[in-house]
Amino acid sequence: MRKRNIVGGILLAAQLMGSVAAVAGPWEDGMAAYNRGDYVPAIRVFRTMAEHGNAKAQNVLGVMFRKGEGVPKNPARAHMWFSFAAKRGEAGAKVELREVSRTMTAQEISQAEAMARACEASNYRACEY
Template identity: 35%
Template sequence: MSGAALMYRNCPACGSAKLRGSSAHAGDTLVQRLIYTPLRCRECRARFWIYSPFKIVFLVLVLLGITLWLVRVRLNPAPASDASNLTVADRQFSRLSAQALKGDADAQLRLGKMYANGEGVIVDVTKAAKWFEKAAHQGNSEAQFLYGTALLDGRGLVQDYQAALKWIEMPASRGNPEAQYRLGQMYRFGIGTPVDKVKAYMWFNLAAAQGKDDAVRARESVVGQLKPEQIAQAQTDARHISEQMHHKAGAGKRATTSPPASP
């Protein structure tokens, strides 16, 4: 090796023992950088190289680690490639899309959620709103709420407060606490309807009864703006709606568990 002193501890040019480390140069080769250490003589300024046992040991360990990793990968191949997983996801999405196109409301709701949340597909709020609408028209309560909130926020379709009120009121009347709370806020602030603090209190009261903490706080903020007789009326109305919801739920449960009629 030109300009290299393999095991010298003295300058090969002048014999001086006054040496110091030298920084790397652009012209240094890869081999020099990997297994040698550059030195420079303080007397004659000559630059030369010596073996670096530490670099050699480190290089051997790196090569050994790479070899062991390759052996392990060869003996334990991955159970499935990303491409095969993607194919499975594509097939599932295709089946769900086919069911939704045939009018399956649950599939339409699930497809809308996938587009809304970017689950296996690119987020597309327009397609999400479209599928929520289709399922909502078939009476799916969760889809009605999601379609109503899309109308309320103008997310994926033209904002329409009055239409939002209509769609959110449907699941609210069927016991959805999120819909009840959102409906209470609309009456409280006059969104899509004139301000009605009595109705706002009523819907907050229903949602709070189901454990909606935001509704508890909203109810407390509204109650001070109402007269005693208004509070009494709102509580009576809330109790009436709650009884209706429980009655409908009980009737539906009995209908699904009743034995078929005798021929």
Template identity: 40%
Template sequence: MRLLLLALIATTLAVAQDGPPPGRAPLKVRAAQGDPEAQFTLAKNFEAGRGGLTKDYVQAHHWYLLSANQGDPWAQASIGLLYRFGKGVPKDLVQAYMWLSLATSATHGPDSDSLAELRDAAGVHMTKEEIAEATRLASAWKPAPVAHP
């Protein structure tokens, strides 16, 4: 009986650790409700195949885009890298440069410097015209309003 009780307690604790804290909606619910932090985390989970999710770059792109369009610089950088390497989307250096430029502009100090290096690494493989187009797109970009279901 004691062993059964211990097993039940251990199972209950393991299940509780997998879910959100009490009073907080699950990650997918918060993401679907427009929470950019939840969208970013869900995208990372899809990209890495963690949190009980199968690795899925298309889903990662979808959730990063929702967060990036709300101005999250880490989602912008992540979507830029998906475009840079063609993960879940066709390889597109103009889009990569644009998103990495937005992320660079929205951060400061060492973070901004690191993101600028990533942006510039994409730029090495681009024409002057492509860089100009990416820069124009970044300048014209505006955050999207949060869409709630």
């Protein structure tokens, strides 16, 4: 009887562990890649999510462009992604948008805003990455 309970407990634990792994989705995959410094797969995941309106993913793309993580540093592109995320209510993006704007000229901000308009108008097909 005791052996049966132990085997049953092991099987239950294995099922629970398997179901936890099944819960992980694109966000978790992207963050795992980002946190280990594997930026190319992270960008792929976050870009897809961002194109579908995910504000958190848009914010992360902004951070990656601001810091030059897996992409060349680009304040205009960072501004663009932060502005998308901020419009969708991402609080961190609002702060990041203010910070990156402080480092940009009026012309650079204007360029970033034009990029954002073109990107949104094309349903994210004509975004400059």
